[in-house]
Amino acid sequence: MKLPELQVLHFDATGFQLQPADLAAAAGLQQAWVIATCQRVVVVASGREARAQIVARLPLAARAQGFAGAEAYAFLLRFACGLESRLAGETEIFGQIKESWRAFSAVPGLLSRQLDSWVQLLFKDTKEVRAGQLSSLGSASYGSQVRRLLGAATGGPTLLVGAGQLAQAVAPWLETRELLLWNRSKDRTHELARLVQERSPNRVCRVLEASAEAELEAWSRAGDVVLCVPADAARDAGRIAAWQARQPHGGRIVHLGLGESCDAGWAGVAGLTSLTALFDMLRAQSDLRSVQLARARRACVEKAVLRSLGPSATQAHGWEDLAAFATISP
Numbered sequence: 481m482k483l484p485e486l487q488v489l490h491f492d493a494t495g496f497q498l499q500p501a502d503l504a505a506a507a508g509l510q511q512a513w514v515i516a517t518c519q520r521v522v523v524v525a526s527g528r529e530a531r532a533q534i535v536a537r538l539p540l541a542a543r544a545q546g547f548a549g550a551e552a553y554a555f556l557l558r559f560a561c562g563l564e565s566r567l568a569g570e571t572e573i574f575g576q577i578k579e580s581w582r583a584f585s586a587v588p589g590l591l592s593r594q595l596d597s598w599v600q601l602l603f604k605d606t607k608e609v610r611a612g613q614l615s616s617l618g619s620a621s622y623g624s625q626v627r628r629l630l631g632a633a634t635g636g637p638t639l640l641v642g643a644g645q646l647a648q649a650v651a652p653w654l655e656t657r658e659l660l661l662w663n664r665s666k667d668r669t670h671e672l673a674r675l676v677q678e679r680s681p682n683r684v685c686r687v688l689e690a691s692a693e694a695e696l697e698a699w700s701r702a703g704d705v706v707l708c709v710p711a712d713a714a715r716d717a718g719r720i721a722a723w724q725a726r727q728p729h730g731g732r733i734v735h736l737g738l739g740e741s742c743d744a745g746w747a748g749v750a751g752l753t754s755l756t757a758l759f760d761m762l763r764a765q766s767d768l769r770s771v772q773l774a775r776a777r778r779a780c781v782e783k784a785v786l787r788s789l790g791p792s793a794t795q796a797h798g799w800e801d802l803a804a805f806a807t808i809s810p
């Protein structure tokens with residue numbers, strides 16, 4: 481597949497709430513690699529015809545942001561480098577994309593063969609941009625932000641609610657001697673406990689029963705609580721009540737499922753940091769970050785230009801090469 485055939489459709493979660501049926505429609509006929517994260521859905525296809533067929537099956541796609549060729553590559557590179565994420569420069573997204581590609585390419589098909597060499601270049605370029613432009617950015621992961629907020633736990637065990645992708649990324653960063661793990665599906669909690677123990681064999685790690693009672697009992701004795709599950713009005717009411725029933729204790733709650741549409745029940749809860757508040761805190765951080773992020777975005781454009789010159793090109797011939805792609809926005 482030549483680079484001009486690369487097609488990308490981008491559904492930003494603030495504009496589109498895609499349902500499982502939409503994702504199935506986008507991925508139908510094995511004509512698209514669909515990467516779904518909590519902030520966006522990215523659909524990758526080969527050729528205008530495939531893109532037209534996706535739009536025919538999923539009319540919403542006509543309103544999605546669309547890229548083709550080198551612009552599509554530059555978008556995928558910014559996406560993989562975390563430059564499209566609200567936590568700019570975050571590292572977890574690269575793992576999510578690699579995992580999505582692993583699952584997609586495990587099922588043999590024409591598209592995975594067509595995309596394979598481009599995806600390998602994308603992964604290589606992502607590592608280079610991260611190493612060259614983003615390595616001194618400071619740790620930009622949800623886990624590092626949570627650690628910064630909580631510091632070393634002093635008032636009892638830390639309760640981690642959830643066992644999905646985000647909980648797995650955050651757990652190793654929690655500085656506590658005792659970790660209580662709760663999730664509604666216990667199998668996933670055991671898997672998370674195994675991962676935590678592998679990395680920190682000396683940490684006390686307790687898997688709690690999957691019942692609501694066991695979770696609330698842990699809320700009443702944990703020093704800090706980190707939630708890596710979606711906000712849920714009914715369950716959250718019980719959590720807030722358990723937290724507020726305690727003596728004032730200076731513990732903190734970091735709720736990473738709590739976005740802009742924050743349930744009113746959380747208003748005024750002592751020690752709470754929501755996902756939105758965490759983004760606000762980051763925005764207020766130094767200008768140095770934005771200079772480095774701008775450089776990294778520029779590096780993504782330059783890599784896309786190189787890739788459009790051929791998979792093995794190692795440097796652009798001159799400014800005329802870059803000028804030819806003046807439409808690629810960093």
Ligand SMILES: NC(=O)c1ccc[n+]([C@@H]2O[C@H](COP(=O)([O-])OP(=O)(O)OC[C@H]3O[C@@H](n4cnc5c(N)ncnc54)[C@H](OP(=O)(O)O)[C@@H]3O)[C@@H](O)[C@H]2O)c1
Pocket residue numbers: 518572622641642643644645646647663664665668708709710711712736737738755
């Ligand atoms: N991944 C990220 O980079 C990221 C970044 C910022 C915020 N977030 C937010 O963090 C939350 C978790 O994301 P994730 O990426 O870890 O997703 P995920 O891998 O799909 O895991 C979802 C987690 O939430 C639990 N869950 C889902 N619906 C639930 C419900 N109705 N009641 C109780 N538990 C429920 C799941 O439990 P089961 O295991 O039982 O299914 C699992 O523990 C989401 O709200 C997401 O928007 C994620």
